[in-house]
Amino acid sequence: MTIKEALTWGSSELVEVCERPQYEAELLLAYVLKKDRTYLIVHDNDHVDIKEYEKLIARRKKSEPYEYIVGEASFYDIHLKVEEGVLIPRPETEILIDLVAEIIEKEQIMRIAEIGVGTGAISVVLARKFPKLKSIATDICDKPLKVAQLNINKYEVGSQVYLRKSNLLDEVDESVELVVSNPPYIAEDALLDSKVIDYEPKEALFGGRVGDELLKQIIVDVKARGIKWLCCEMGYDQKAPISQFVNEVGVQSIEFYKDLAGLDRGFIIEFL
Numbered sequence: 259m260t261i262k263e264a265l266t267w268g269s270s271e272l273v274e275v276c277e278r279p280q281y282e283a284e285l286l287l288a289y290v291l292k293k294d295r296t297y298l299i300v301h302d303n304d305h306v307d308i309k310e311y312e313k314l315i316a317r318r319k320k321s322e323p324y325e326y327i328v329g330e331a332s333f334y335d336i337h338l339k340v341e342e343g344v345l346i347p348r349p350e351t352e353i354l355i356d357l358v359a360e361i362i363e364k365e366q367i368m369r370i371a372e373i374g375v376g377t378g379a380i381s382v383v384l385a386r387k388f389p390k391l392k393s394i395a396t397d398i399c400d401k402p403l404k405v406a407q408l409n410i411n412k413y414e415v416g417s418q419v420y421l422r423k424s425n426l427l428d429e430v431d432e433s434v435e436l437v438v439s440n441p442p443y444i445a446e447d448a449l450l451d452s453k454v455i456d457y458e459p460k461e462a463l464f465g466g467r468v469g470d471e472l473l474k475q476i477i478v479d480v481k482a483r484g485i486k487w488l489c490c491e492m493g494y495d496q497k498a499p500i501s502q503f504v505n506e507v508g509v510q511s512i513e514f515y516k517d518l519a520g521l522d523r524g525f526i527i528e529f530l
């Protein structure tokens with residue numbers, strides 16, 4: 259089969275499962291051939307063996323995310339290793355990173371903690387932006403800790419990002435000035451796309467029966483430790499309950515931010 263024919267076939271197979279079937283067919287064929295997409299265009303009449311490509315198209319057709327198939331996700335300015343059992347980093351989390359970066363710069367912050375490291379997306383990007391920054395990053399699951407270590411090694415930030423298996427900050431005794439987290443914040447009974455629910459880890463998605471339980475626990479823990487800043491991602495429908503909760507807990511200020519779709523997506527708390 260020629261490259262052109264393989265792409266036409268692959269893209270027709272993926273029509274039902276993805277928004278950009280032609281693009282994803284190209285990415286998968288390029289991945290199998292170990293070439294870039296431009297190569298496919300220039301060599302579209304070349305004959306190729308498509309056995310491996312057929313297998314990958316079949317996996318994608320069952321809604322397996324592209325990132326798990328190729329073992330990598332683009333995030334911010336890097337390519338993170340990912341595998342099943344670890345959340346694929348989402349573009350909206352890049353907004354959280356930019357807001358945290360502003361605070362780190364303005365307040366000259368040197369020591370932070372991250373709760374729920376996943377692939378290491380947040381801590382690795384921040385370490386690359388601020389070469390003097392130290393971060394202790396926790397996760398309750400082993401798989402994310404393993405994958406985060408691979409990414410820390412890949413981007414050579416091992417002298418800045420220290421991983422720790424911990425529920426929230428329970429195992430973190432060191433003093434830090436800021437906590438960042440993109441915790442699980444989805445309600446247990448929420449209806450999710452099959453690409454997400456069938457493949458991504460439940461521990462990374464569900465924050466409790468209502469969804470905001472872990473977020474609230476993080477707010478309480480960070481305040482109790484006298485840490486000044488807390489920056490979190492949250493669900494689009496959690497602004498009202500979080501506002502009410504911080505009023506009860508008492509904070510100096512809370513600012514909510516939106517994602518690129520205009521939905522409420524997180525908050526920055528400054529404690530007293």
Ligand SMILES: C[S@@+](CC[C@H](N)C(=O)[O-])C[C@H]1O[C@@H](n2cnc3c(N)ncnc32)[C@H](O)[C@@H]1O
Pocket residue numbers: 345346347348351373374375376377378379380396397398399402424425426440441442461462463
């Ligand atoms: C939504 S994912 C975020 C991953 C990564 N920070 C990102 O933004 O792509 C949440 C992560 O928190 C971890 N997690 C869940 N409950 C936790 C807890 N109680 N303490 C620490 N980590 C937890 C999950 O294993 C998962 O890796």
